[in-house]
Amino acid sequence: MSDQPTPTFISLDDAAAMTEGTRVTFIPGLQALYSEALKNVCFVKGISLTRALHPPMGIDKETGEDRQARLFELTSQTSLPTMFHDDERPRNVWIEQLALAERVGSPSAPALIPDDVAQRVEMFGLCAVILGEDGMVWNMRIMNDGPLSRKYGYNKTASAAAPAKVAEVIALIDARLKTQAENGSAYLVGDAVSAADIYWATMSMCVTATPPDIMPVTAQNQGMLKFFASNAKVPAIAEVLTPRIEEHQHYILKTYCETPAVLGGDPL
Amino acid sequence: MSDQPTPTFISLDDAAAMTEGTRVTFIPGLQALYSEALKNVCFVKGISLTRALHPPMGIDKETGEDRQARLFELTSQTSLPTMFHDDERPRNVWIEQLALAERVGSPSAPALIPDDVAQRVEMFGLCAVILGEDGMVWNMRIMNDGPLSRKYGYNKTASAAAPAKVAEVIALIDARLKTQAENGSAYLVGDAVSAADIYWATMSMCVTATPPDIMPVTAQNQGMLKFFASNAKVPAIAEVLTPRIEEHQHYILKTYCETPAVLGGDPL
Known part of the structure; x- marks a missing residue:
């Protein structure tokens, strides 16, 4: 049993409704690689992350609905992770997520995109x-x-x-x-x-x-x-x-x- | 007066509703650079493009509505161009548009992404x-x-x-x-x-x-x-x-x- 801190995960809808701060989707307990990498990028940049639940692939057994339908409505795609910042449009592609993190990170954090x-x-x-x-x-x-x-x-x-x-x-x-x-x-x-x-x-x-x-x-x-x-x-x-x-x-x-x-x- | 062919532009809604073929948004008469580049990439790859109208920035004077609201609904962003292919999710970032073009292009077209x-x-x-x-x-x-x-x-x-x-x-x-x-x-x-x-x-x-x-x-x-x-x-x-x-x-x-x-x- 680990003594590591237990992070809180908010719902995707709550994450999308927020208009301040940086929110990224995750699967609890799993180092889904693109989420994990973005988390690490944000850590280096001193960005405080709010974690949101990324809905799983597949059909909900009770409702018969696509479990990622709401995610698609919000982001026009379904891959892990999506990234929200303040009231900006969601970023779903690594190259845009990196640019956003570089822009909103702490001024004292290392530059992850070289100047040269x-x-x-x-x-x-x-x-x-x-x-x-x-x-x-x-x-x-x-x-x-x-x-x-x-x-x-x-x-x-x-x-x-x-x-x-x-x-x-x-x-x-x-x-x-x-x-x-x-x-x-x-x-x-x-x-x-x-x-x-x-x-x-x-x-x-x-x-x-x-x-x-x-x-x-x-x-x-x-x-x-x-x-x-x-x-x-x-x-x-x-x-x-x-x-x-x-x-x-x-x-x-x-x-x-x-x-x-x-x-x-x-x-x- | 030029004798160049006159392309047809369909509406964004029609482009989004189609489930076959490749559709890209443009502004008629204007070489909006990212659209122009994607058009050229598709030309090299032998991809037949259907052109769609990209809604302009700003507020519609008659309705008072954001002229890009429907575009945002469809693509979760507003930049030029968006790219639809068959019934796939829209691609809005150059690196994804390039990967899609490389994948769906003609087998006899040059590879735009080197093998090495x-x-x-x-x-x-x-x-x-x-x-x-x-x-x-x-x-x-x-x-x-x-x-x-x-x-x-x-x-x-x-x-x-x-x-x-x-x-x-x-x-x-x-x-x-x-x-x-x-x-x-x-x-x-x-x-x-x-x-x-x-x-x-x-x-x-x-x-x-x-x-x-x-x-x-x-x-x-x-x-x-x-x-x-x-x-x-x-x-x-x-x-x-x-x-x-x-x-x-x-x-x-x-x-x-x-x-x-x-x-x-x-x-x-």
Whole structure:
């Protein structure tokens, strides 16, 4: 049993009705990766988050209605997470969520988008192959069949190609960390932390066995943790995972993000 | 008077109600840049576009209602363009529109997202500093005060910094085109056309005087064309604009896109 703080989750409707503050949707007890990454981005930026419940996929057994119908009404999409800030329109895509967090974050927080334009190209490009369609997380999802992978274009051909695509991104990141270390930097871009570090450290948890002092076990996430740990053993992925990847992940998460991660749900 | 074909524009409601085909919002006669770029991306990908009317900003004088209220209902945002495909959710952000176009485009069309992951990093990174928040077009907009620039965060400090930020992106692109040419490539990434070329060639029209065989003059766009041509003379920008920028722009638009651009409206 963990002694971590228990966060409060408000309803989606309450989150949408608020006109002040930053609200992000989550699933209690589960490190849904895009929510987790946005939570970490907001943590670095000193943004106080109100957590809201993200409605699950599927049909409500009692009413027969799509459980995400209200979410779609509010955001014109259904993916996790949506982000509300003050009375602004919702942000549903990582690149817009990052821009919003950078804008509304504390002036004393680190810049997650580098000032230098060449470094920006690198940072946004790295994030896109990690977070974007046909990127690392996308391909990790379609390695196996299931409702979520079907939402993201699962088919046998795409699924067969997926581990190699995941591995390509890991290898690219690893090569970059090596070059950066040779130049005296512990970060993916330039000589300071950027969004690329925060996103990569969070998202790469889907291909590593992450220790509980970073990602605690809950009733809700124990299956996911096992699944993520098993991804690390997929041959194409195991071949490119290095201690360097793990060291960077642990360093970034422990130094810049809240660890152990605060998830809510039922800690074990 | 031009003899260019006259496109048909359907209503936003009709576009939203359709369940087949690709629909994108436009303003007739005006090369609203994000619509124009998406039109060019779809042209390269062999996607047949249905054009829909994007409702203008502001209050309807007769009804007193927000003219973009229905657009917000349908897409949870108001920016130009929104993109519908078949019965899928609308796409409102360039990075999602590009992924959709790449997915639904003709199999025989060029890939606009490179296969190689290192080239993907470059391509997405370049697009982000051209198209994204605080990018080239964003800063071009806030160089002057007005309703659109106020939507995009105009204030005196940001406006004063904007020309240098626009110039930084132009200089980065120019340096890249130079290196690429030295390596025998006419393109921004690798040795083939990519989304970076299409987006840059289109968006850079906001800082160049573009000839009418590429961008014809209409009753609706003549002011905008003059404004864009005058941007080319802003000292910080004039300093970094090279013949190389213009040659690449003309080459990409004339080789890969439909020229003269088909705009509708009232050609002059």
